[in-house]
Amino acid sequence: MNVWDYVEALRARWRMIALATLVVLAIVGIWTWASPRTYNASATLLFDLQQADPVSSNSGGGAQTKSAALLGTQADIIRSVFVAQRVVGNMGLDRNPELVERYQKSGSQLPIREWIGRRITSPSALEILPTRNTSVLAVNYKSEDPELAARMATAFAEAYVQTQLQLRIDPARVYSQWFESQIGEARTRLEQAQARLTRFQQQHGLVGAGRFDIEQAQLSELTQQLTTAQAEAAQAGAKAGSNVGGSADAQQSAVVQGLDGQIAGKSAELQQLRQTLGPNHPLIVSANAELAELRARRAQAVGTAVSAIQTASAAAGAREARLRSLVQGQRERVLRLSGVQDQMAVLQRDVDTARNAYDAVTTRLNEVRLQSEIPLSNVSLLDRAVPPALPSSPNVALRVLLGLLAGLFVGVVTALFLEWRNPRVRTVGGLVSLTGAPVLADLNRGPRLLALPASGAAS
Incomplete structure (x- = not known):
């Protein structure tokens, strides 16, 4: 064929x-x-990977890698017994007479919620599937009853959202309690550091951290005044030398110059009288007497000027000595302050460090307090499961x-x-x-x- x-x-x-x-x-x-017919109901969860923390300013990078790792981790959390026990509690499965009877017959040592949770999370019933190239997870649950499948899928999604919020809030509350215990120690360290600095300043006569600069400025000013006083004392000493009577300052005194004018005038008058009168004439005698009186007054005026110059020289020397003593004392004070300046700087750094630590603890405490009170997470229930019309198997x-x-x-x-x-x-x-x-x-x-x-x- x-x-x-x-x-x-x-x-x-x-x-x-x-x-x-x-x-x-x-x-x-x-x-x-x-x-047997099996129905597959699906609820979806949306993860907002770009959501900013309203309390802290941390931001992450690598969106693709972070998304894949996060979705894989969250899928394991949804399949965990911890979430399953929350589902059992939310749905009241631990009070179901049939399940309670089966649990009692099994003789298991596990708590009833954990025993039921391990059975409702079997791979044949619960399936977590990520949607490609998105931040959405599908929570699928298979059951012979379409209503039960929808309720279980929604219950797992809602329990996961609650668990996620709890996992976010509980650590913040623990951190808040820890920071509250630490803030007292930080305040005590700050107070002790400030007390040591204040005591040190009081012991050494320091008003503040800028006291050393003030003392140095005073030393510089006194040094300048001493230099000026030394110049003035040298000048006054030169005027008050051995020939002080013939010095220009003594001769140029207004009184001396006035008397010199009178003496010159009287001498000229006496010279004219001598040309016409004899030496014993009363006018000649009177003129000689007046001239002698004027010369005596001039000598007295020169002596007074010399005394003033000597007094000024002594005053300049005394001022120089006083300023030299002040400069020496100020120099010793600056040297003493320079020796304790480093110690005060160390104490000031201790105060600054303690203050920064106290401020950091206070700031972080406020942040974790807000985190523990804000009911916010980066996952939300996108779609609730609905009973399927057709079986999946x-x-x-x-x-x-x-x-x-x-x-x-x-x-x-x-x-x-x-x-x-x-x-x-x-x-x-x-x-x-x-x-x-x-x-x-x-x-x-x-x-x-x-x-x-x-x-x-x-x-």
């Missing part, structure tokens, strides 16, 4: 092939009808398709087997190959002329 014989055999036995297909489809239908369409293909395969194989066991001539080619005789006409296909052998061959 050639290929066309088998094709004709299949066409001839199409009823049997169709019957075999229907039988297989009927078996698949019965199997599908008898199979069994897959009716897939089973029908496979049953159709299997039925066709069984029917074709059966038809070919029967044809092989009981072959029939169904085509011209099959007849020629079987008998070797030429075929003149094919009555099944209607009358037509066939090619005859050549005349030589007919004869």
